[in-house]
Amino acid sequence: MPEKKYDFDTVLDRRNTCSLKWEFCEQVLGVPDVIPMWVADMDFPAPPEVVEAVIRRARHGAYGYPFIPRSFWSAIINWMKTRHNWDIKREWLSSCHGVVPALNLCVQTFTAPGDKIIVQSPVYYPFFSAVENNGRRVVGNPLRFENGTWSMDFDDLKKKIDRRTRMIILCSPHNPVGRVWRKEELEALAEICLKHDLLIVSDEIHAEHVYRGHKHIPIASISSEIAARTLTLTAPSKAFNIAGLTTSVVIIPNQRLLNLYRTQLENLGLTVNNIFGLVALEAAYTHGAGWLDQLMAYLEDNMDFARKYFSDHIPRIKFLKPEGTYLALLNCRALGLPQKELNEFFLKKARVYFDEGPVFGPELEGYERMNLACPRATLAEALSRIEKAVRELEDRS
Ligand SMILES: Cc1ncc(COP(=O)(O)O)c(C=O)c1O
Known part of the structure; x- marks a missing residue:
């Protein structure tokens, strides 16, 4: 111990x-x-270590426009490798002001009004609003509750997909049912997404909060084929209690998709980050x-x-x-x-x-x-x- x-x-x-x-x-x-x-x-x-880093930066006194240093990206890359055994590259990374804003941006960027998006309820309620407020349609693929545990219903999912279905929003680990999806479950889900050409938005903000006997697996780490259609949204905000510093991470290995995402970020004028969020993220992933x-x-x-x-x-x-x-x-x-x-x-x-x-x-x-x-x-x-x-x-x- x-x-x-x-x-x-x-x-x-x-x-x-x-x-x-x-x-x-x-x-x-x-x-x-x-x-x-x-x-x-x-x-x-x-x-x-995070509190001290923020205080140090605050004490400096000048809070002009931030530049994201190389050490920020390295901290994310090292964290994903050491904590989640996932090799990611600097070229795959972007940021946002939170996972919920990134989720809305993904819906806006990669789907069109009227498109269908799969949501596995019961789930974190901003998933529904990200779809509906942007004029897309929610298609429910409810989780099943049997023998005291929640699981995905793949048969129902297959039946729900049609020509207008573009995307699934995955919550991994899952809020509020608390499941940490096993590799076989993620593979089964990914196989359906590959077959039907669905994009996967994987909200992994709870990745760090996993109990003994379970292991978080980033769905994009399963294979390069899956990575090519996955937009992983995460942040240190839940794990280290820094949600008020509004800084999140977007991981998109597919360069075409990443460029589209970055363009949307620019079009909305969202490229300036919170300076304290940058400092806190780096300190959390480096020393936390x-x-x-x-x-x-x-x-x-x-x-x-x-x-x-x-x-x-x-x-x-x-x-x-x-x-x-x-x-x-x-x-x-x-x-x-x-x-x-x-x-x-x-x-x-x-x-x-x-x-x-x-x-x-x-x-x-x-x-x-x-x-x-x-x-x-x-x-x-x-x-x-x-x-x-x-x-x-x-x-x-
Ligand atoms: C699954 C999930 N995604 C996103 C968020 C919020 O993310 P953010 O504060 O980065 O927008 C929460 C907060 O509870 C959450 O549970």
Whole structure:
């Protein structure tokens, strides 16, 4: 076991720091004293090496237009090699202001209005809006839930593809079902995409958050044929808690596609990056591995702690431990509350705030998505609030 060097136990007060997660309940919903366990960021500071790099840059004082140094690209290339065993080249790389903006750019660049795009629901809801807001059509290829695990439905996928289908948006690892796709699954998916000439947009923003016994495989690393039709979107923002610095990575080995992407970036005037995001990305990918390993052990302990707590004290709520991501689904159907009441129950009675299941797709009616990236003390307090509220609900019925 490596020596414990980093502290994830100290509770960080995030109020009054322009934090969406922490301001929303009070300022928008008007409910104070809520533990927010919704939007996917963490209640831990970024690794000290990242914080120091940002402070150093901030102290410099001149914040004029940035130039992306060679060391930035090298940090990405080395990270992909050491962490994901993926050999990528400088010529394949571009950037964006986030994975969601890059996703929208890919939809705009590589498909035409009216085209069909496959989305595997339940899934991170901006996948739907990236398609629909750009005038394309969502074709659902819902995941199947059998024997406690989620899987892709390849037969359904084959049936759904027609002449207007151009693209599939893959979530790997998958938010919110927490699957880390195995090689055979990715190969089966890729084979269908090759056969039907579909582009693959692979959102791999959760790649670094994978638990023991699982391994993230970038789909483009499987073969050069697959790489040639894949647009991989990723970022250090989830892993190192730097989403507010709005810097992401776009990996497109196919030069023709990459040129189209870059032209679109230019046409929209999006070529200027956030200077602190550049610094933070490079520091995270260069110095963050040890911190990340310890974070993962901590998060996995959080998952096990919550699973045991639900099963021992709140058995009517089924906690589904994910293979990756710090997000877990709670099956709350046994509480017998319609979705709207369920959300109100957690917000106003338990005073914890989750993302409601159906925003990810109708498959998650009666579910909530819980974000467990917080100190153990915060998690314990949230669980005890939920337990108390469920008791009161049971006493009433
Ligand atoms: C699958 C997925 N993609 C993208 C994002 C957000 O990416 P960004 O903040 O870089 O736009 C999230 C955040 O929760 C996510 O879960």
